[in-house]
Each structure stands twice: as structure tokens, then as C-alpha cells.
Amino acid sequence: MDRSERRRQLKADRKVIASGLDPINNPQQQIPSLMRVLSEDLRAAKSAGSIDPLMTFFYENMSLSMRRLREVPLACAKGCAHCCASWVAVSAPEVLFVRNAIPAAKMDATRESVSRMHQVTFGRSPDERLVMAVPCPLLKERMCSVYANRPIVCRTAVSMNAEICQRSFIGHSGEPIPSPAWFAVIRMSYDLALCGAIRHEGLSLVSCEFNSALKSVLENPQAERQWLSGENVLAGLQEDPNGDPFRDSTNRQIFAAAFS
Numbered sequence: 001m002d003r004s005e006r007r008r009q010l011k012a013d014r015k016v017i018a019s020g021l022d023p024i025n026n027p028q029q030q031i032p033s034l035m036r037v038l039s040e041d042l043r044a045a046k047s048a049g050s051i052d053p054l055m056t057f058f059y060e061n062m063s064l065s066m067r068r069l070r071e072v073p074l075a076c077a078k079g080c081a082h083c084c085a086s087w088v089a090v091s092a093p094e095v096l097f098v099r100n101a102i103p104a105a106k107m108d109a110t111r112e113s114v115s116r117m118h119q120v121t122f123g124r125s126p127d128e129r130l131v132m133a134v135p136c137p138l139l140k141e142r143m144c145s146v147y148a149n150r151p152i153v154c155r156t157a158v159s160m161n162a163e164i165c166q167r168s169f170i171g172h173s174g175e176p177i178p179s180p181a182w183f184a185v186i187r188m189s190y191d192l193a194l195c196g197a198i199r200h201e202g203l204s205l206v207s208c209e210f211n212s213a214l215k216s217v218l219e220n221p222q223a224e225r226q227w228l229s230g231e232n233v234l235a236g237l238q239e240d241p242n243g244d245p246f247r248d249s250t251n252r253q254i255f256a257a258a259f260s
Contacts, residue, residue: 017033017061039200051100066155092234206239
């Protein structure tokens with residue numbers, strides 16, 4: 001595909017995803033378009049040395065997708081942070097975008113807070129974390145201090161019953177959280193699109209536990225530049241055992257459809 005053909009393809013792709021992915025009506029058909037757009041934006045990020053425009057667009061598009069579900073009754077509200085104590089998996093651009101939201105004046109205090117929490121959660125499995133009820137180090141008065149930059153998992157962890165969340169996450173009742181399946185579809189679709197773009201651009205594709213990943217990039221001022229140049233800035237951290245979506249043959253087919 002030459003440059004003019006690629007421009008036409010991207011113009012068509014941006015039209016396809018203009019209102020976000022449709023979580024109800026087979027979003028798999030739209031994922032290749034989003035994957036190609038993200039790949040182009042990631043190429044621009046490598047040139048500019050910044051992931052911020054890429055991730056801002058990514059999350060804005062995800063918000064458009066979630067807006068399609070605005071009639072679905074949810075119990076989630078400001079100050080409701082029961083789920084903010086669980087094991088969260090993040091990719092490098094997600095955790096770097098979180099780091100970029102922390103003001104310089106609060107960087108030292110945040111680094112200390114994250115380090116203390118990491119000592120508590122280090123090496124714990126997702127199942128073990130469910131019964132620990134250790135809050136995210138970025139919570140301030142039960143509210144996320146980096147809300148606009150929060151990871152994919154945090155954006156799509158929704159519930160239709162806050163009391164069950166409290167009993168399950170805080171009281172360790174083991175009750176399943178009543179969450180509409182469409183939000184899981186959004187999470188998996190956008191994660192796949194971002195992973196596909198990362199893979200196509202030849203960058204490091206790993207998914208790690210949030211506290212350890214954040215501690216790592218907070219201690220490495222060059223992490224963003226290094227990741228955009230192809231380094232694995234999350235090397236040696238606790239990886240998500242289900243973090244590679246391309247183990248699934250269907251996802252490999254979607255990737256092939258995007259870039260064949």
C-alpha cells in the first residue's frame with residue numbers, strides 16, 4: 001500500500017470509529033480500523049517522543065464507545081472505590097500515561113506512596129489480592145487522583161450494585177460483581193486494538209501488575225523515550241498471565257485483517 005492509499009484507508013478508518021466501537025453489534029468488524037489508526041498515531045508518537053496525544057485519543061474514543069451504553073443502569077459514582085483494591089494489569093503506554101498525569105510537585109510523595117504499596121502487593125496473585133483489600137496508591141479520599149488518565153481495566157470495571165461490590169471487594173464475600181457484559185467487550189476490544197498497534201510498530205508488548213509497573217516508570221525518567229525506541233521498560237515485573245491477546249487464533253486473524 002503506497003502513501004496515498006494509506007491516507008485513503010486511514011480516512012475511511014477514522015470514519016468507521018468516529019463514534020467509538022459498537023460493543024453491541026459485533027465490534028470485531030471495527031477493531032481493524034481502530035488498530036490501523038492507533039498504529040499510525042503510535043508512529044507519530046515515536047517521532048514526537050510522547051505518547052500523550054495517542055493515549056488521549058484512545059481514551060476519548062473509548063468514552064464514545066461507552067456512551068453508547070449510557071442507558072444501562074450502573075451503581076458506580078464519585079467516591080465509590082471498592083474495586084480500587086484489586087489486581088490491575090497495564091501495558092507500558094497505559095502506565096506511562098498515568099505517570100504523565102502526576103504533577104511534578106507531587107512526584108516524590110507519589111513515588112514514596114507507590115513504593116510502600118508495592119512492598120505490600122509485590123508477587124501477590126490476582127486471587128490473593130482479592131482478599132487483601134489494599135487500596136490503589138493513587139486514591140485520594142476515595143477518589144482517583146489520575147482519573148482522566150486511568151488504565152483500561154479501571155475504566156471498564158463497572159457494577160450495577162455497589163453493596164455487592166462492598167461485600168465482595170472489602171468483605172471478601174466472593175459474590176460475583178453484577179456487571180453488564182458489554183463493558184467487558186469494550187475492554188477486550190480496545191485492549192486488542194492497542195496491542196495490535198504496538199505489535200505492528202515493533203514495540204514491547206507486555207502487560208504487568210499496576211503497582212510494580214508504576215513504581216518502575218516512576219523511578220526511570222527515561223522510560224517513555226526508551227519504550228518508544230523499542231525497549232521493554234517493564235522487564236522483570238510480574239506479568240499478566242493472560243496479557244498476550246495474540247495467543248488466541250481469532251485475535252491473530254483480526255490482526256492479519258488489519259495489516260494484510
